[in-house]
Amino acid sequence: MTERRSIPLTRPLIGEAEAEASRRPIMSGWLTQGPEVAAFEQEFAAYTGAAHATAVSNCTTALHLALLVLGVGSGDEVITVSHSYVATANVVRYCNATPVFVDIDPATSNMDASQIEAAITPRTKAILCVHQMGLPCDLAAILAVAKAHGLPVVEDAACASGSEISWNGQWEKVGKAHGDIACFSFHPRKVITTGDGGMITTNNPDYDRQFRLLRQHGMSVNDRVRHSANQVIFEEHAVIGYNYRMTDVQAAIGREQLKRLPGIVEARRHLGSRYVQLLADLPGFTMPHEPEWARTNWQSFWVRLPEHLDQRTVMQGMLDRGVATRRGIMNAHREVPYQREGGYNLPESERAQDRNIILPLYPQMTDEEQDYVVAMLSEVCA
Structure with missing residues (x-):
């Protein structure tokens, strides 16, 4: 175990x-x-x-x-x-x-x-x-x-x-x-x-x-x-x-x-690349695409859950196993000050909030810790 x-x-x-x-x-x-x-x-x-x-x-x-x-x-x-x-x-x-x-x-x-x-x-x-x-x-x-x-x-x-x-x-x-x-x-x-x-x-x-x-x-x-x-x-x-x-x-x-920033970005890019490799074998998961003209600092790393999985249930399962996560980035138009009659036609924004979860990533993170995160995600989603 x-x-x-x-x-x-x-x-x-x-x-x-x-x-x-x-x-x-x-x-x-x-x-x-x-x-x-x-x-x-x-x-x-x-x-x-x-x-x-x-x-x-x-x-x-x-x-x-x-x-x-x-x-x-x-x-x-x-x-x-x-x-x-x-x-x-x-x-x-x-x-x-x-x-x-x-x-x-x-x-x-x-x-x-x-x-x-x-x-x-x-x-x-x-x-x-x-x-x-x-x-x-x-x-x-x-x-x-x-x-x-x-x-x-x-x-x-x-x-x-x-x-x-x-x-x-x-x-x-x-x-x-x-x-x-x-x-x-x-x-x-x-x-x-x-x-x-x-x-x-x-x-x-x-x-x-x-x-x-x-x-x-x-x-x-x-x-x-x-x-x-x-x-x-x-x-x-x-x-x-x-x-x-x-x-x-x-x-x-x-x-x-x-002064630390170059080293921080290097560490984050290493971890981001490892996430892409480690998560590649999980069926139905989607990861962010880094275009060839971009180099991200991986301030956050998100993964999109398969349609049959409930976001809150997955996040709670991760928390029960000691892994903090966050739901996909919020949408302002869903908050009270920005709601309007007739709503908005922003399906991809809403899908990203509802289907994505953000995984742990910080420059001090070890490969072993990252392996644990992926193992727990696989276990929860099995």
Whole structure:
């Protein structure tokens, strides 16, 4: 009989290096919007290849600022997917605009680019695509439609730190940005973490200037400039801004996490490849498809259950055997704030939520632990 284990869904890779790094701002006394934030921004921009990076409090605030800077407002529409964490739809509502949902490609769980054209109306202001679970979406196809209609593209790259896309014959990091703006998350469930936090990347200097203004109450002079000045400066607040700042403690941790990122992605890709091999012999199961132009960081690994198996029953069976799982990614249109009379025609999004389960995957995971997960899945589904 197989020995019962306890395997979590995920586990951040964080340790003494991050603990020591957090001492720098703590001992310096400069705890927010200081030199650690500036350094983290520069290092993240260099890693992704973006011209600019702006650190914020989380990915939701990053997405909100992205849409605001693009001028999304009352009466506008933003084309996006329902099949994402609800924050993706919420930020559209924050701008008093309407999210217009298109369905996903079931092979990747990402936006089906072939459905965008039909969703465009005179009120469409932007396209908000998602690199779901770290797997890059079809940016080439999405950007082709966007360019034809003069629409900006925001990439919800919350899960995609370290993922890559083949672009003009070269592998480039998600977040370069290939669209107009890309937004990242550093929540503990993501590939790297600062406890919470986010980053906005762009190649547009005017967008970057506006992000920095709006994240700090619209204050005309940032903290570093004011504190280093040898003359008294009175700041102004000419626009309504937000308290969307990242702390220096978070940024110091993030700088160490960024050093770990290549190794984390390598470990995750190893585990993702093993899952594909180990699960190949289970009849009726479907796994995510990684297109030849994409390199995912495997932030999460999902598997689609055969039609005769009940999702909740399988998940409970796994939990009874010490293995944590999650159901497929949620759909915003099924939540109360987004329900409407007549419903939505999003069959693949709904099928992905109802038929997929997410399996444990974290960089410290051993082959033996992964073997146990697959063995228990096989046992439960037998």
